[in-house]
Every structure is written in structure tokens, then in C-alpha cells.
Amino acid sequence: xxxxxxxxxxxxxxxxxxxxxxxIEKQGEHLNNLLNQFEKLQELDVExxxxxxxxxxxxxxxxxxxxxxxxSQSDTLANAPESRDGLFIVPRIIE
Amino acid sequence: MSNYEAVIGMEVHAELLTxxxxxxxxxxxxxxxxxxxCCPVCLGMPGSLPVMNRKAVEHVIRTAIAxxxxxxxxxxxxxxxxxxxxxxxxxxxxxxxxxIGESGWIEIDINGVTSKVRIRRVHLEEDTGKLSxxxxxxxxxxxxxxGVPLMEIVTEFxxxxxxxxxxxxxxxxxxxxxxxxxxxxxxxxxxxxRCEPNLSVRPVGYEGFGVKTEIKNLNSFRAVLKGAQYxxxxxxxxxxxxxxxxxxxxxxxxxxxxxFSQRSKEGEQEYRYFPEPDxxxxxxxxxxxxxxxxxxxxxxxxxxxxxxxxxxxxxxxAGVLTxxxxxxxxxxxxxxxxxxxxxxxxxxxxxxxxxxNMEGIEIHQSKVTPTHLAEMIKLISQDVISGKMAKELFExxxxxxxxxxxxxxxxxPQISDExxxxxxxxxxxxxxxxxxxxxxxxxxxxxxxxxxxIMKVSKGKANPQQVNRLLRERVQSS
Numbered sequence: 409x410x411x412x413x414x415x416x417x418x419x420x421x422x423x424x425x426x427x428x429x430x431x432i433e434k435q436g437e438h439l440n441n442l443l444n445q446f447e448k449l450q451e452l453d454v455e456x457x458x459x460x461x462x463x464x465x466x467x468x469x470x471x472x473x474x475x476x477x478x479x480s481q482s483d484t485l486a487n488a489p490e491s492r493d494g495l496f497i498v499p500r501i502i503e
Numbered sequence: 504m505s506n507y508e509a510v511i512g513m514e515v516h517a518e519l520l521t522x523x524x525x526x527x528x529x530x531x532x533x534x535x536x537x538x539x540x541c542c543p544v545c546l547g548m549p550g551s552l553p554v555m556n557r558k559a560v561e562h563v564i565r566t567a568i569a570x571x572x573x574x575x576x577x578x579x580x581x582x583x584x585x586x587x588x589x590x591x592x593x594x595x596x597x598x599x600x601x602x603i604g605e606s607g608w609i610e611i612d613i614n615g616v617t618s619k620v621r622i623r624r625v626h627l628e629e630d631t632g633k634l635s636x637x638x639x640x641x642x643x644x645x646x647x648x649x650g651v652p653l654m655e656i657v658t659e660f661x662x663x664x665x666x667x668x669x670x671x672x673x674x675x676x677x678x679x680x681x682x683x684x685x686x687x688x689x690x691x692x693x694x695x696x697r698c699e700p701n702l703s704v705r706p707v708g709y710e711g712f713g714v715k716t717e718i719k720n721l722n723s724f725r726a727v728l729k730g731a732q733y734x735x736x737x738x739x740x741x742x743x744x745x746x747x748x749x750x751x752x753x754x755x756x757x758x759x760x761x762x763f764s765q766r767s768k769e770g771e772q773e774y775r776y777f778p779e780p781d782x783x784x785x786x787x788x789x790x791x792x793x794x795x796x797x798x799x800x801x802x803x804x805x806x807x808x809x810x811x812x813x814x815x816x817x818x819x820x821a822g823v824l825t826x827x828x829x830x831x832x833x834x835x836x837x838x839x840x841x842x843x844x845x846x847x848x849x850x851x852x853x854x855x856x857x858x859x860n861m862e863g864i865e866i867h868q869s870k871v872t873p874t875h876l877a878e879m880i881k882l883i884s885q886d887v888i889s890g891k892m893a894k895e896l897f898e899x900x901x902x903x904x905x906x907x908x909x910x911x912x913x914x915x916p917q918i919s920d921e922x923x924x925x926x927x928x929x930x931x932x933x934x935x936x937x938x939x940x941x942x943x944x945x946x947x948x949x950x951x952x953x954x955x956x957i958m959k960v961s962k963g964k965a966n967p968q969q970v971n972r973l974l975r976e977r978v979q980s981s
Contacts, residue, residue: 424586462784464783466783467786470557471554471556472558473521473523474529474826476529476779478530478539478542484541492643494536494645495643496644496645497641497642497643498588498641499642501634501642502643
């Protein structure tokens, strides 16, 4: 399987990465190398093996349903490029 | 329009009733000053780590049990990746291929006919922040809701529902169950429960499916009924005039009672799900499930059936009384205390419900207690007060929370003795001479009018059975 330049552009858009033509070229090569590695892995027979989502045999790590103090409104908004009346201001998203 | 049938699936989101959020210890509560219930975890700050809220997980297991689901012992969380300003991390923690509950069902009733609606999955995720579009090219974001535990319940495909009434019956039955088991407050108006039907129509007998649309912004249970019906009619109208349905999301405009196009769906969104590396998987053991099952309350349908058999009240009454658990419990206590279940049911569904509706409160917030209502019902059956007096007394009791026995004393007793009633009769006969003459001349319609006048003169205190009997005797002997 080989990714086309358009595939690379699509993946870049999904990850919100802005790539110029030479970067698309380069990232395309990297991605194709990666995919080749996966194709190699696919040669293995994994019949009957449960997919692994986590490598450590640790389960059910919970916290109690308890409220702890939150950040102050000013701390929450401290890194906001723009805020008003306690709210984050973002560019309008047109659907 | 009769040769088309609708096919309706439903996606329901319910915020879970916990004190704290899903993956952090910020408060989970509706409203509040914006951005005051936030921390590095629910703001998606780099380096912060989520930790699962045990109670939220138990709420979903509890729901899965109530919805007759198979529980997945190896449930886990996944990342659903997309960019939107209400999602500070750039991904939502959700469950993709191993949801907590699968393959469930509930029963609904339409005009006395029971049918099953199958449920495909019940899973746990986190709610997003609240985005409000302001005028101009800006939007405002409040992250208080970000990270609130959110449960998603999706019906099975192919869907079992074929009418707006069924869609309405399904969401209201679901609300009853979720509020009974205490996992959600089921308030669509406040957005803690959100119902999104997906709907298509097809010619009756056709096995395939038409193009479907999804309805959003339904802000009440009534809107589910109205919105689904509007959309069914709209699609049929388009097909009958030779048009085609566009696959899209449509918003419900409650003021205009119609749906409008929001955006067309260009294929499946690419969410690039993968297992959430910041959380370990769940291990839901049978012991844990059994423990939760032990704490399950009686569910609405079981309670309804029991009310019919145990208290002998009509199906209809039992259905109304068991919609909300607080009402069902109120009824049961009142019925037990007064020994007259039908009277308890009548008062709760009648005058009481009307006053609660007017004030916009729930039964458990009212000043009337089951003990007081039962006392009042006993006062009627013991002939201390008439039914008419009771209506007045009930309103007083509703306003003040006073003991009905005290109120009855203040009102004075019911007038039942023949000489007092006779005097009132004389008074009314002389003041309503024309009516009386007509009545003894054989105009039976005047009988009820005379009874009404007597009740009025006695200020509602005359015993109505006695009045009827005495008046009848007078007419016959005149």
C-alpha cells in the first residue's frame, strides 16, 4: 500500500498540520516507510490472539466521586488568547 | 400518506448524577459562573492525567442492567479525535469497540399494546464544553460542562420504531428508568438528557431503507413527538412530489414547530479512534455486577404491574403514577395509610397534579405529605367533610402544609342532620320559587340546579347524599 500526496494532505488536514509541498513529499516518504513496517507485521499469524489495547495488566484504577477545589476563573482563563466576561473567546465556527 | 412507514432510531445522551466530573474532581452541577469548575484535566492541559470516577462507571453498569444489556467485562476507553472549540483536548474520551453494555431492550406501550425496542449499546464518555455563538465572528466557550460524565444509549439497527408516538414512548420510558435508578435527572429542558432521532421513510413492504436525517435541538419530550412527526410528514411529502431526501442534520425550531437544515453529512467523519493510553481498561467482574444488581430499585413497569394487582387500581392510573418514582412512592404510602388506593390515586392524579403543575414543582418538594393526604381521605370516608369541602381543604393544605384535621375543625363540620338541611332546603325553595315550580311540574333538569344552590347556600358543607335524598323526598311529596 502506498500513500499518494492527496492522502498525505488529508491526514495533515485531520491533524491540523500545515505542510508545504516539500514537507508533503518528505512526510509521504516517512508514512510510506511506516506502512511498510506494518505490512511486514501483518505477515505474522495472530489468529486467536486478543488485540492488546494496554501492555500492563492493571485494571480498574478509580478515584472516589469527591469534589476538590477547581482553578479560579482567572487562572482558568490565564492562557486564553482572548476572553470576556469569564468566557473563552474563539473564532466562530461556521457549520 | 398511508403507504409509507417511518423507520426511527434514537441516540440518547444523559449526563450522569455524580458529585464530581468523569476524569477529575471538579464539581458536576448544572449552571454556575462560567469557567469556575475547571482544572488542568478538563481543560486539556498538557501533562494532566485523567482518573476514572468509580461512581460514573457504576451508573453505566446499573443502566446496562436496567436495560437488559449484556455487560462487557473488558470495557475500555478510546480516544475520538476531532477539532472543535468545545473540546479542549482535541479528542473526546469515549468508548468505541468495547462499550460497557450491549444488546439490551426495553418495553414500550402504545394504546395498550406492548412492544420491544432493542438497544445496541450503552457507553460512557465525557461531555464537551458549552459553545454559544454570539453576533459577529466570535463564539464564547464555557468549560464547566467539559468532562461531565455522559452516557450514550443507542437503539439497535435495524430500528424497531416506526412512528413518532413510539419514539416518544421510548424516550419517556427511558427517562423513567434512568430517574428510577438514580443515574440521571432526565431533564431535557436543561439539556441533561438529549434525544436525537434518526429517521427515514419507506414504502410499506419495502425491505430496504430510505435516506435518513438526524434531528437535533429537541428541547423537550413533547418536541421529540412533534419533531419526529414533522420530519416523517416532510419526507413523505418530498417523496410523493417526486423529490429526493438529502442525508443531513436538521435542527428543531420549537417556536415554528418545524425542522430546518443544519448541515449535510459528507460521508463518515474520520475520528481515528484508538485505545486511550492514559487510562487502564475496566475489569467488570460478575461479583461487581451482582453487588450493583442488589441495590437496584423496583423498575417502573414492575411497579406498575404490582400497583394494579396489589391495590386494584386501573392500568391507566398505575401507568401515570409510576412515571416518576417520587410520585409512585407518594401514592404507595398514601394508599397504605388511608386504605383507599383509588381515592389516593384520584387525588394525586387530579387536584394535586394540577397544583404541582401550576407551581412547576415535583411532588416531593410539596408541603403535602402522604400522612396528611391519607388523613384527609379518611375525613371524607368518615363523613366529617364532604368531597366538595375536601377540594377547598386540599388547596389550603397545599398552600400551608397544615394538618387536615385542624383545617377541618376550622371549616366546621359537614352538615348532615335533617333539621339543619331542611332549613336550608326551605330557604332555597323560597328564593328559587320559579325553578322549584318547574321541578315539581316534572322538569327533571332543574333537580341538579337545586342541589347546586343548596350546596352553595351551605358553603359546600351540606352532605351531598343527604341533600339529594331530602330534595327527592320533597319533590315526591309536593
